Amino acid sequence: DAGITQSPRYKITETGRQVTLMCHQTWSHSYMFWYRQDLGHGLRLIYYSAAADITDKGEVPDGYVVSRSKTENFPLTLESATRSQTSVYFCASSERLQTSGISETQYFGPGTRLLVL
Amino acid sequence: RKEVEQDPGPFNVPEGATVAFNCTYSNSASQSFFWYRQDCRKEPKLLMSVYSSGNEDGRFTAQLNRASQYISLLIRDSKLSDSATYLCVVYSGNTGKLIFGQGTTLQVKP
Numbered sequence: 441d442a443g444i445t446q447s448p449r450y451k452i453t454e455t456g457r458q459v460t461l462m463c464h465q466t467w468s469h470s471y472m473f474w475y476r477q478d479l480g481h482g483l484r485l486i487y488y489s490a491a492a493d494i495t496d497k498g499e500v501p502d503g504y505v506v507s508r509s510k511t512e513n514f515p516l517t518l519e520s521a522t523r524s525q526t527s528v529y530f531c532a533s534s535e536r537l538q539t540s541g542i543s544e545t546q547y548f549g550p551g552t553r554l555l556v557l
Numbered sequence: 558r559k560e561v562e563q564d565p566g567p568f569n570v571p572e573g574a575t576v577a578f579n580c581t582y583s584n585s586a587s588q589s590f591f592w593y594r595q596d597c598r599k600e601p602k603l604l605m606s607v608y609s610s611g612n613e614d615g616r617f618t619a620q621l622n623r624a625s626q627y628i629s630l631l632i633r634d635s636k637l638s639d640s641a642t643y644l645c646v647v648y649s650g651n652t653g654k655l656i657f658g659q660g661t662t663l664q665v666k667p
Contacts, residue, residue, distance in 0.1 A: 475657075482644070482659035483601070498654070530600055545591075546655060548600035 443467070446531050446549040454557050459518045461552045463531030471534045472514040473546065474498075474506065476527040483530065489514055521556045528553050558583055563645050563658035571666050574635045578661045580628040580645030587656075589648035590621055592630050595660065596641045604630075604643070635665045 444465040453459050463472065474486040475498075485498030487506040495506050503525060505517045514533075518525055532546040563580045570576050582590075590607035605612065607619040607628055618631040628645055645658035 480659065483657040485654060488654070545603050548602070550600050551598075 444531060444533055444547055444549040446529075446552050448552060449550065450553050452555045452557065453521050455521060455523060457521050459521050459554065461516045461518075461529055461531075461554070463514045463516070463549060465512055465514075465531075465533045465547075465549075467533065467535070467547075468511055469533035469535045469547075470511070471546075472508065473532040473534075474504070474514070474516045475530045475532065476500065476525075477530060477551075478527050486516065486529075518554075521554075523556050526554060526556045559658075560584060560656045561645055561647050561658040563661045565659055565661060567662040567664050569664045569666060570635055572635055572637060574665075575631065575633050576635055576663060577632075578630045578643055578645075578663075580630075580658055582626050582628070582645075582647045582656075584647070584649065584656075585623075585626060587626075587647045587649060590619075590628050591646040591648070591655075592617075592619060592628075593644040593646050593657075594641050595644055601644055601657075632663075635663075637665050637667060639663060640665045 447462045470491050473488040475483045477483050484500050486504050487498050489495045489508040492508050492511050508514050529552045531549040534546045561582050592604040593601040594604040595601040605614050607621045609621050611620040616633045620629045642660040642662045644660045647656045
């Protein structure tokens, strides 16, 4: 029962480099989300996806790119990493309810700790 | 003003104490409300939903006041294992997005 996994768990990179964080879920959940968590800000939504090939911006999308070619995968790419993107990144997923179309409960991956030097 | 506001604490309490956390939200159209728990350096996990009539799960009681846009979580008979950060979460049904508060840190001491 893998659930939702993220890789790498820890990453150190340099300013200007491209970095891709991976997220994989085994539940076939329709919705997937990327958050970043920083002291003083709590969890902030970066991007989300309602289904394969459907993505939308969250609260803090600048500097990030996502794709969702398969339901189970939702990679997040930092095109040119900056120090301000040092953070803990959480991926989450939720199922689609037949009635409302959206589930309220999200399941989180273990997080990726990213340090940009 | 943040959409969801919590007192970050930390709340330091002895074992066996009763502790209450409060949370306010700004969007009166918010539909659903939750408390998530986050242990140090781990992912958030759903603790309980919050219903208008108030609801209880063992030692935990959640309450919602829609008129005041206020949510609370009461923990009775605190255990050492309750030490964590408690996140107040509001759900916007039309977007499917959860809005998280900053979290309130609880430290239960022996």
